[in-house]
């Protein structure tokens with residue numbers, strides 16, 4: 001694997017899942033792969049899980065790791081070409097990315113969308129330029145439109161917890177929030193689940209209020225509804241997540257009632273397991289009774305971020 005920015009970079013999704021579960025059994029078996037190799041992790045935004053799980057994954061593989069909190073510790077970056085840099089930006093991404101590529105064998109990058117200009121965010125301008133100028137393989141730690149390490153961990157969690165004979169019904173359910181959040185996690189989850197559905201692994205449904213439909217490029221083959229109870233009927237897994245509107249870009253639309261998942265809403269499901277990428281706002285986005293109850297998979301899921309990152313880094317190291 002030469003880069004990891006979306007499910008489209010994965011040659012064989014089932015092989016990647018198997019790699020992750022094998023690594024989980026023997027985390028330190030491949031330390032030779034990362035010997036004398038350096039991973040640089042570049043964050044333009046906050047993180048808990050992505051930062052720690054990716055660092056640990058690299059250490060488990062014998063790599064050296066460096067972390068750069070670019071937003072707090074780095075020079076203010078310019079991304080536009082052809083302008084005189086007489087404002088607040090100090091270093092151009094052309095030099096900054098190229099220099100980081102001199103020190104690292106693989107780079108990870110987190111760069112959230114601004115949620116102001118849809119085309120700018122969905123063109124992944126910053127990410128594309130970073131990849132172009134750094135000159136080494138890049139793993140996404142979450143971009144403007146996708147969070148593939150999270151989605152891989154989500155699919156690993158479903159694969160290892162599903163004990164039924166038929167395909168599980170997986171539901172992505174929009175949830176309330178007070179802030180405008182990116183579509184990266186739901187876009188990416190939808191993209192991975194649609195691929196898993198194509199491969200015959202799951203059945204996939206998305207439920208959101210009118211106005212919160214995701215970009216159709218991320219949802220091919222998904223069943224899409226505005227009716228949460230209809231979506232939850234017979235569900236085996238519910239992936240709870242808030243996102244802001246794609247159509248009225250970056251906006252929080254009217255605040256609909258009845259979309260926060262609680263135990264009452266689980267009654268129509270197949271005793272569904274509940275997932276969330278975290279961080280989560282309790283009793284706003286998801287009820288405490290679910291988070292603290294037997295149906296919650298959120299900690300298990302966060303734990304699997306480690307094996308997702310390690311499986312991806314393993315395949316990237318093999319391709320160096």
Ligand code: CP
Nearest residue numbers: 047048049050277278
């Ligand atoms: N789920 C996730 O990416 O968590 P962090 O933002 O804390 O890394």
